[in-house]
Amino acid sequence: MLDCVPNQFQSSSHGQVTTSYLTLERWLDSPVRHISSSQFIMSSFKRKSSSKTQSLPGTRPSPGSIATTITSTGIPSLDDILGGGLPLSCSFVVAAPDPHSSYGELVQKTFVSQGLACKQDVLVLGSDQDALDWVKGCMWFHSSASSNPSLEEDAEDQKPADEEQKIKIAWRYEQMKQFQTTVGSTSVSEDFCRTFDLTTRIPSFTIEKALNDGQLFTCNVLDTLDPTSWSECSSVTQTVLLNIEDVLSQRSSKILNTPLRICIPGLGSYAWGDLRTQDILRFLYQLRAILRRNPLACASIGLESHISTDTWGGPGWIQKLGWMCDGLITLDAFTTNPSLSTLFPSHHGLVHIHTLPSPHTLLPSSDRFSTLRGLSASVAEGGNSSGENNLAFKCTRKRLIFETMHLDVEGGVAERRTVPASSSNDVLDNYNSRVSSIPVPKTGLASVEVELDPGSAAKAVPTPSPSHDDTGASVVEEAQAPKPRLKKAKKTVAFRSDRPDLYDF
């Protein structure tokens, strides 16, 4: 390094090296004038980044490819699933087959809110009476929101549950941080992804300003068409696509440098008429082709519940949808399946990933950079080369969160159970009753003895026995006094050395 220092700063003795180094720092701080490359070699390496991406609001380069510009969906965990965000010039479809919930619509509204918050242009296609009414129902953020409220509020939501079920953690694990099942928006700036609050609606003055500034476009083309007069339902999709192309062509003529978000909530609703599978596939195919020609635009489409399953489109319908767009996920809510909501009480539905955007690479950037999916931790990097994580979503009071889904502590395969779980539900009870009716031979049982701790057995409170009055109704004694909580007896398992049989789980 000293060889590169200009002559007046060179020194041969160690005692003067520090001085020379400090002098070098001051020299570097001063403006550099006429320094030849032979006198001072400075690394001229600069990370290759497109200046165009730096000027696009609410965007950043994709971690997987510098040629790909991504923008946030407004949900940090969904951005993680997509590999950082939704790439421009790509279409993203959200299927929500549950007719009793509106999780798919939440994703679309967050998409619109994020676009307005980061000063991007937003085009909303109206599938209801008025697209503007739909926008008014979008969520917004608190102006005094902290930089990392998502994880803090998740911890608050889980706090009451944790206080009731204090899990004993071995001392060696006490210092470890709590197991995280989702990602927050700490690693990105608020310009890229805002933290929206579902309890807060977008202010009316924000919408008015966006309309006046030309930032927000609403397209009520569906309301102007009479469903009864359509000779072919494909004309609806063609009219919509023509409107989208008009908007994009007007923007290209003005040479605007702002990304455009196209939001199509409720594709396939009654306002679209009686669409066939061919109409929807053709619509998505044409929309994707339009986006390819307009690299500053991206689209998020929400499918109606009745067209989000194979029962409507026939076998392979979801696969066909996935081939006709760049990204497709299904939010499979538990509303129609009470057993699943009982088995997974902390989640509201499963997330199925069908395809993910990769506009410039073979491998979607999500495979390498998604924390939630878990594919990025490969063996070569010292990680576990297991399969993809199961993903689920939950809607808390304030936000929609995508996270990894794991079995509960009491339901894990790692725990060896000797008595039924205390939180067993009716479904499990019925199952157990069916299983218990099957006679099991004595030789089929494991030779295990369970002994109660003598100390805890003495502290056990006797349960009150019901007594009957003259009318025959059962009356529980000591009903007025509050019952002390029973402490679970410490279980011990003894091994018989004379019969070293295999355990039967």
Place this chain on the structure above:
Amino acid sequence: MFSPFDLPEDIFLLITDELPSPADFALCQCLVSHIKEKQNSSLRVVLSVSESLTRWQSILAKSNVNLSQQIAAKTFHFIDITPMALVRTDTDKVHGNPFHALYEQISSLLEEGNRDLSPGALVVLDDISSLEWIGFSTSDLLRLCRALRALCLKDQATLIIRHHIVTPGELDPLFRHLHSLCTYHLDIQPLNSGRSGDVSGQIALHSGPNAFPQSAVKTRQRSAALQYRLTDGTAIFFERGSSRGVL
């Protein structure tokens, strides 16, 4: 062509894939191997239904193939079928073959290629399933495939057609007809256990009805399928049980 299978030229290769395991890498590798083997002495024609030229350029650039140079040298032609496909499904549904103009365009390109360059061109149709889904009839698509196959046989060109399987286990009519025409069938499937960070999918190679019995091509049944792992620009192949996670 297409290492590690070392397929011969002048064949009809049918590539089938599924949504979790797209065959983009196979098409790109076929094109890369053809360009690197033949350099500027042969013609390549890509008929694209879904993907843009930008994506092809980005992916092939990672294999040190400059498509812009190929286009300038007129050894690579990229034909975007999208505008033609959308117009023809709107109108003229009963007026003749909707792919007649496309066939004429390809025929003239191959004639020019044989005149100016050496034979052994490569014609890639990516993909035929999307055309069926947006409204083209199966019979029109089969006519196009048969016409392309006959054209490639006459001009000693290799034809590659990609077809999406959306109902695994159930063969759709279009696949049955395509399979009856093909020389080899490259079957790309996802793993039954789902996605993995180390294994993206598996490839099997089957002989078609038109394959030569004495061919030196080594086929692979599904039970002995080759596994692959995708990178940004290419795929790495390995035998089953020899991935990074196992060894």
